[in-house]
Amino acid sequence: DEIRIAVLGVGKMGSFHVESLTRRTRGARVTVVSDVSDEQAHRVGDPIGARVVADPAEAIAADDVDAVVIATPGSAHEAQVLACLEAGKPVLCEKPLTTEAATAAAVYRRETELGRRLIQVGFMRRFDREYAALQQMIAGGDLGAPLMLHCAHRNPAVPEFFDSEFMIRDSVVHEADSARFLLGEEIAAVSVVRGRPTAEAPAGVSDPMLVLFEAESGALVTIEIFVRTGIAYEVRTEIVAERGSALIGLDQNVVTKRAGGTWGGTITPDFVARFGQAYDDQMQRWVDAARAGIASGGDAVDGPGSWDGYAAAAICEAGVAAVVKGERIETGMEDRS
Ligand code: ISE
Numbered sequence: 130d131e132i133r134i135a136v137l138g139v140g141k142m143g144s145f146h147v148e149s150l151t152r153r154t155r156g157a158r159v160t161v162v163s164d165v166s167d168e169q170a171h172r173v174g175d176p177i178g179a180r181v182v183a184d185p186a187e188a189i190a191a192d193d194v195d196a197v198v199i200a201t202p203g204s205a206h207e208a209q210v211l212a213c214l215e216a217g218k219p220v221l222c223e224k225p226l227t228t229e230a231a232t233a234a235a236v237y238r239r240e241t242e243l244g245r246r247l248i249q250v251g252f253m254r255r256f257d258r259e260y261a262a263l264q265q266m267i268a269g270g271d272l273g274a275p276l277m278l279h280c281a282h283r284n285p286a287v288p289e290f291f292d293s294e295f296m297i298r299d300s301v302v303h304e305a306d307s308a309r310f311l312l313g314e315e316i317a318a319v320s321v322v323r324g325r326p327t328a329e330a331p332a333g334v335s336d337p338m339l340v341l342f343e344a345e346s347g348a349l350v351t352i353e354i355f356v357r358t359g360i361a362y363e364v365r366t367e368i369v370a371e372r373g374s375a376l377i378g379l380d381q382n383v384v385t386k387r388a389g390g391t392w393g394g395t396i397t398p399d400f401v402a403r404f405g406q407a408y409d410d411q412m413q414r415w416v417d418a419a420r421a422g423i424a425s426g427g428d429a430v431d432g433p434g435s436w437d438g439y440a441a442a443a444i445c446e447a448g449v450a451a452v453v454k455g456e457r458i459e460t461g462m463e464d465r466s
Pocket of ligand 1: 356
């Protein structure tokens with residue numbers, strides 16, 4: 130009784146998901162893969178005996194597909210997620226849910242109208258052991274009320290097209306979700322200060338930048354976003370609360386080597402290395418939820434859903450406006466009901 134999955138987009142993330150589904154996840158198998166590159170689709174699909182279907186809409190509708198994983202570029206997500214909803218098929222959609230707050234809100238409303246939660250958004254940090262433990266610590270109340278979150282999000286290198294706006298949409302989007310997850314409330318406003326750029330940054334691109342979120346309670350979130358460090362993949366979060374503070378992400382490698390008169394270790398080179406456990410756990414929990422939802426005809430989500438996708442889109446849209454205008458921008462989120 131394995132469920133049959135179509136994976137749309139088999140680039141870096143999509144092919145990782147195919148491997149996760151094939152080797153490390155119980156209860157599912159990949160029957161269809163789809164990609165703009167026919168060659169890439171065959172490279173990933175052929176070894177596991179999956180069909181290659183060029184048209185994503187056809188892949189979603191296929192009889193041998195029970196559920197869908199979307200890892201195409203963000204601009205393709207809206208149409209693909211809506212097609213999954215109309216087909217009544219559970220979907221795990223990589224972030225972003227859609228590229229605009231208005232379209233993300235429309236997706237959330239359509240899912241609500243249909244009365245069944247079918248959309249999970251791939252904010253995998255929620256499945257990372259450290260993030261989950263921090264969230265529980267905060268929610269448990271031991272630290273008292275959260276006052277500030279300090280986040281650093283650093284990538285070793287990114288493609289040339291990664292400009293200041295893209296840094297918000299593609300990278301800070303993770304802090305948008307993790308801040309909501311950790312604080313348990315919505316973000317009301319976003320400001321961005323462009324700093325002195327690294328010599329590695331293309332002309333006109335502010336890398337690094339300092340982003341500030343103001344939560345509804347007034348709690349503050351500072352984010353250093355720096356995507357061309359030349360070092361490694363580093364993601365840290367510190368919570369400062371009324372009765373204590375807590376820090377995650379400092380030591381991602383606990384093996385400390387001592388040799389040649391030095392001591393040290395390695396840092397994870399990329400997000401798959403850093404968050405591999407989170408991606409795999411996210412996949413297993415989604416597959417379990419999708420199977421249960423298919424069997425019962427009910428909800429098929431175990432993790433962040435379309436509302437979370439909408440909230441992140443609203444925060445990023447405000448963040449992009451803040452970068453462009455150099456002003457504090459309110460997220461102006463809709464009411465959930
Ligand atoms: C990328 O899209 C991701 O999702 C990574 O988790 C993030 O760290 C990176 O900055 C993004 O570009």
